[in-house]
Amino acid sequence: MTIFVFSILYSVAANACILLQASENAAINIAIAGCIVLSLVFLGYPTLLCKKKKSRKIQSCFNGVVQLKTFLISCQYSFAFMVYVIVTGGLGKNGPKVSALAVFGHGAVLIIAELLLFFSGIIRIYISSSQISIKWKIIGVIVGMVPVVNLFVLMLMLTEVSREVKFENDKMILNEGRADVKLCATKYPILLVHGVFFRDSNLLNYWGRIPEELEKNGATIYYGKQESAASVEECGQQIADRVRDIIRKTGCEKVNIIAHSKGGLDSRCAICNYGIEDMVASLTTINTPHRGCEFAEYLLEKIPVAQKDKIANTYNAALRKVGDDKPDFISAVTDLTKSSCEKRNEELLDSSKVYYQSVGSCLKYPVGGRFPLNLTTMFVKYFDGKNDGLVGEESFEWGDNYTFLENKGSRGISHADMIDLNRENIDGFDVREFYVKLVHGLKLKGM
Numbered sequence: 001m002t003i004f005v006f007s008i009l010y011s012v013a014a015n016a017c018i019l020l021q022a023s024e025n026a027a028i029n030i031a032i033a034g035c036i037v038l039s040l041v042f043l044g045y046p047t048l049l050c051k052k053k054k055s056r057k058i059q060s061c062f063n064g065v066v067q068l069k070t071f072l073i074s075c076q077y078s079f080a081f082m083v084y085v086i087v088t089g090g091l092g093k094n095g096p097k098v099s100a101l102a103v104f105g106h107g108a109v110l111i112i113a114e115l116l117l118f119f120s121g122i123i124r125i126y127i128s129s130s131q132i133s134i135k136w137k138i139i140g141v142i143v144g145m146v147p148v149v150n151l152f153v154l155m156l157m158l159t160e161v162s163r164e165v166k167f168e169n170d171k172m173i174l175n176e177g178r179a180d181v182k183l184c185a186t187k188y189p190i191l192l193v194h195g196v197f198f199r200d201s202n203l204l205n206y207w208g209r210i211p212e213e214l215e216k217n218g219a220t221i222y223y224g225k226q227e228s229a230a231s232v233e234e235c236g237q238q239i240a241d242r243v244r245d246i247i248r249k250t251g252c253e254k255v256n257i258i259a260h261s262k263g264g265l266d267s268r269c270a271i272c273n274y275g276i277e278d279m280v281a282s283l284t285t286i287n288t289p290h291r292g293c294e295f296a297e298y299l300l301e302k303i304p305v306a307q308k309d310k311i312a313n314t315y316n317a318a319l320r321k322v323g324d325d326k327p328d329f330i331s332a333v334t335d336l337t338k339s340s341c342e343k344r345n346e347e348l349l350d351s352s353k354v355y356y357q358s359v360g361s362c363l364k365y366p367v368g369g370r371f372p373l374n375l376t377t378m379f380v381k382y383f384d385g386k387n388d389g390l391v392g393e394e395s396f397e398w399g400d401n402y403t404f405l406e407n408k409g410s411r412g413i414s415h416a417d418m419i420d421l422n423r424e425n426i427d428g429f430d431v432r433e434f435y436v437k438l439v440h441g442l443k444l445k446g447m
Helices: 002-023 030-050 056-088 099-126 134-142 149-177 210-216 231-251 264-275 294-301 305-322 329-334 338-347 376-382 431-444
Strands: 190-193 222-223 256-258 282-287 354-361 401-405
Touching: 056 099, 056 149, 099 134, 134 149, 190 210, 190 264, 210 222, 210 431, 231 256, 231 264, 231 431, 256 264, 256 431, 264 282, 264 338, 282 431, 294 329, 294 338, 294 376, 305 329
Parallel strands: 190 222, 190 256, 256 282, 282 354, 354 401
Antiparallel strands: none
């Protein structure tokens, strides 16, 4: 309602400048100056509407939304007013007549003012919003000059960014309100272990916004830093070395491992085969293929050797560039097959000194997830049944406690969603809050 009132005031003020141009002797430059001053004032006015504390990024999103809504509403009134003036030739029987020069001058000034308002708003949400995907930003640029379609796309963007502002603002207020409680201040630090074909990087965090959320709630976070593509045995040894290094440098005695995808297999191997069972308090596996993937086994069997080697060489070359010392694409994928996992499960025995728990999720339809980890959903379903886009449901469960997540509606929760890879706010599933509760559960267990 406040935005609507501001929009009316903006439109009336801008259009009132035409009264200064009621005769050919009127000072058009005064009208131009007035409109420009008004537009500049309204470029910054959204901060006046901010009643709750917001981060700089969310404040920028909020300002952009308010400016674009003001643009849409004021454009309607300005257009109607200009049509009326052109059709009637003035402001009514008793009002002053307006010259063609005045109408032209006013129209030019009004267009400039509205464009300033529009571009200020659209640039702000393009730069600041995390929820508008690159795809929609490109679409917005392409259809920007297509009547009606551009308004439809703009409204979709405004709806998404408005939801983002509310969601992020509520989350910030929630964290500020419970800051003293330190829900995630576990006895032992958290070691996050990534999955296959990814590395821990300072430029792009594999775990999205999750680590920051956990740290806001008192957690101490470390990363596995194992190879992105290597055998379970090799990665297991690297994780064991990493655990020893953390304990040696911090004196923390133990760690709580939270591992995603293949990282869960690597971590089980580290605990069982490389002598760190006394150094690990708990292992939580997230969407880990403990019983393997029939889909992966099928591909390895069907793809010709020459083609497999070509794919492997391409991947290995790329992985060397991102930091792997000895990438081995074939070994990494082979260790995810059903037969390999069945054999490994007979050899890797759980330690009675470690608390094991697991989490899995379901992606109902490919369109429910984002590219590229949603593409194989239907293929995996054929071989492994209900799945997260990559791993079948029957493969997730491991340990004393198992949680299977199914979101309402058709959206689902994908393999990538479980690590916030796309930084997407999903209706019905707050991945950051899920991890806060997960780690808080470890704290309650004295870990």
